[in-house]
Amino acid sequence: MAYKKKYAVMALAGICVASGAAWWYQNKSASSTAPAAAGAAPAGGQRAPAVEVAKVDTITLIDETQSVGSLRSRQSVMLRPEVAGRVKQIFINDGQRVEKGQLLVQLDDQLQAAQLAQAKAELSIALANHKRNQELVAQNFISKRSLDESAAALDVAQAKLDLAAATLQRLKIVAPFNGVVGLKQVSVGDYLKDGADIVNIEDLDAVLVDFRLPERFQSKIQPGQKTQLNIDALPGRPFAAVVQAVDPLIDANGRSVGVRGCIDNRQQQLRPGMFARVKTVFGVRDKALVIPEEAIVPQGGRTFVVKVVPGEQADTLVSQRVAVKVGVRQPGKVEILEGLEAGDSVVTAGHQRLQKDGTAVRVVDMSRPAGPAAAPASSPASAPGAAASAPQPVATPAVAPVAKAAPKPAAVSGPNPCLKG
Template identity: 40%
Template sequence: MKRLVLLLVIAGLAGGGYYGYRNFKAAQVSPARAATNPQASAVPVEVGKIEIASVNEEVQALGTLAADESVVIAPEIAGRVVALGFKEGDRVQKGQELVKLDKAILEADLKQAEADVRLARDTHERSRSLVQRGSGTQVALEQATAQLAVAEARLQLSQSRLALTAIVAPFTGVVGLRSVGVGDYVPAGKELITLTAIDPIKVDFRVPELFLSSVKVGQTIEVKLDAVPDRTFTGRIFAIDPVVDINGRAIRLRAMIPNSDLALKPGLFARINIIVNQREKALIVPETAVVPDGMNKMIYVVQDGKAKRMPVELGKRMQGKVEITKGLNPAMQIVTTGQMRLRDGVAVAIKNSLPPVQTSATE
């Protein structure tokens, strides 16, 4: 039994010695392999190309859409409505007849006024002839002249009143909901319908006074609306209020937006971007490439298979991207993933295929 225990002890010592010897040899071989294969110690990273794009500097504002023109259609004389020349919500043209009032009484007044003018004209001619022959008086001629002038004035009044029975559109626009029907008797000044011109349509908005030197007439704006979320509309500033609002310290601006399909309506809430500057050939990189460096920012680039630390200055931020205004050039190969293990001068192993250089317009 003692021999058996002794043999087992000797066998265990021999096995442990052999295992230790193998680990020792492996530890000696590993540094040699690392020296002959530098890629084994390189930090794996993903790289990308710098995008070249146009960048717009924008000022954001909130505003409200307003009609280019809007009037309430109302009769200037009282009368009974005999015809309507529109349907609610229709687009009408300038000069189109919208409402027609009964004109029977006014036509009779016009005929009477015409007859009065003819009688006054004949009386005036007779008085003038008598004065020329010496058998009439100058007073009678002057009275006839005055009566003729009064008759002609009454004729013009009758013609004007008769013309007011046809109410026409003063400009091209869209009619709203009517508050009158055929057969209604309407007094003078009663509101019948609203006519609104919305092509083009205006947008009124304000920006802080700090941007006074940045906004100008003719600048392009981009408008988005919650009511039309799938579209972006473009317009131009055409008026800037010369007076700064002292309460909000803001500048009032007005822009015009084409609206041929009438998708935009007065009163809608609008989100506005004013394009105050545009930089061509700006350098754009993914946000993932930018690494914080205290209060500053930096990006790792790959040069000769090693990581190089490049301090950068950032410009405009976009969705998933950022503009680099200083520190890079378009030919550089930037690290987009794996920066946490990098140090300046560390060897890197690129694990992705390099995308082509992109050139695009960034909004």
Template identity: 35%
Template sequence: MASPFLARAVVLAGVLGLAACKGEPAAGPSAPSAIPVTMGVVQPVAWSDTVQALGTAHARESVTLTAKISEIVDQVHFESGQHVQAGQPLVTLRVDAQEAALGEAESTLAEAEQQYRRLQGLADQQLVARSTLDAQRALRDVAAARVRQMRSDIRDRHVRAPFSGVLGIRQISPGALLTPNSVIATLDDLSRVYVDFQVPEAALSAMVPGARVTAGTTAWPGEQFTGEVEVVDARVDPTTRAVTVRANFDNPEGKLRPGMLLDVRLFRPERQALVVPEIAVVQVGRESFVYRVDADGKVEQAAVRAGVRRDGLAEIVEGLKAGDRIVVDGTGKLRPGVVVAEVEARPARTPAKDDAPGEDAVVPARN
């Protein structure tokens, strides 16, 4: 039988052992590692956004050539596509009867003028009444008016170019009966062209005469034509709430043709703006946000309002300020509160001469 002292020793050892076991730290899961992402620091940059629209080209001067009278075509003095000068003869109609009538009218005028001068001499000597002289003056004036009428009738039978330009396809031939409804050809002055396009009234403040405009067309891929705003329509369409703008383009090579559809871009004045890469902006329904990184490396959702987007960049109108560090690439694996780490600094670009303003909007984050 064990002694009381030995029993107390066993109980004390058990209590100490249990206390030692309770004092040991419990093994738990390891802390989560930081998620690798690409980050950038938002900085204000020079930014010039654009107003984009579709426009239609018109010749500086354009006309469909017709005749004022009905007559047989005697001669055609041009070929399709020919460049002509102002006043150059294009078509001659038959004028035999009119020239004969003009000769008769000129003879009548000459006789009336001679008779008037004879009577004027007699009237000065008071050998004839003044009323006789006045009647002869009237006959002379009528004969002169008849001559002017016949000459005008003959001019109507000579169709001339009203201005310098390029003729379209010829629609008539010698011997054809030409009427006022018959089309001879089209004539366009292509040295300069107008491009009419519509912009929303919200962009009206940027539509000032002299503003720079560029345009492109599928007919000349990759080529940009430069012009300037010439006039803004005085009225806004109450249905579409859009205003028509006319831009003026030099066209020395004649590449732009009337009726062409052009993609027009008008550059607004340069200003300072916060611009981020478009991939940094997360769109969920109608809401947009970016992941902003705090000093501890944790991310939070910052609701933003994006403005103009261009060339892979987006202007941030609300929600960010200069100096904010955001996640640029890798947003698909994030949620608020997680820790991120920069894995690869994006090299800072030196904008080339042809870069659009705002290309270097986000400065790479430095750890």
């Protein structure tokens, strides 16, 4: 019995010694492997939370927005006759350029011409009667009433002449402005009712672009502002437009405002109906402060960032929550108007570990590989053990045929049609 107790006491003592040794070894290993980097171990011996940071950068920021629009003619009209008639003669070809007042289509005017001649004859008789009555009144051969009646008859004859001339003129279809005619819808001999389509005319010296912007930009866009257009049908050819007008009515369905711009098209490169991508620039700031958008922490209607600043102890970094005012947002970046300065470090990942200000942090760089950095690949000539006598083949670059540059549009002269009053 005593023999068994002896071995039990020895086993218990061995277990105690092994436990103490394990505890001592564990504490020694933890203390020896504690990081010595700045901000790595705060007071209390616990490992500081790891965060990723980014510097507040200074760039040239362009405050702009993009939208889509459609091109339309500055002036466009479908010519239609005001009176019915038969087409007597057509003086234009499809796609022809015409001048203002040029005769395009002539309707049959035989009857109206005869009415005009009749009105002229009646006017001549009324005028002769009125002159004769004036002479007779001067000699007291007739009453003044007869003179008044002849004067009224003269006015009626003049009105009939003007009416006949106006009716005859309406049978002439003329160009209301300078432009290019489209495709004719009629032929010689067609009988047209009043209001029938004849041909369209488009003023292509300047084209308009209509696009819409969100309502938050209605205070930024102003007439005279410059915009840039990219046309899918003409890749690589940007066009400049001048904002002519902003619609005072906000669309209640889309909460957007309509904008109309004008493009100088005297080179005749653009056509109405084209699809356009419009880039509107509101301003350019040369030294704008920007940070990655993942550094923004919205909370309670305000915007914060967590800045990393030096701690009270040497070689330590702590967190500091700062309220900021944001400006323009771009893909991946946010402009900071107030709250930060150039060169400040802000946390981009690990915000959830920082519950209060003054928390010690450990900055890590996740862009670097976790393992040892790979040695740069050396060229065969400089690699150790490379055969010096083995010649390396030299690849001859293929010479691509030189493509002929597209001919530039001919220069145009004269004032910009978009700047005309």
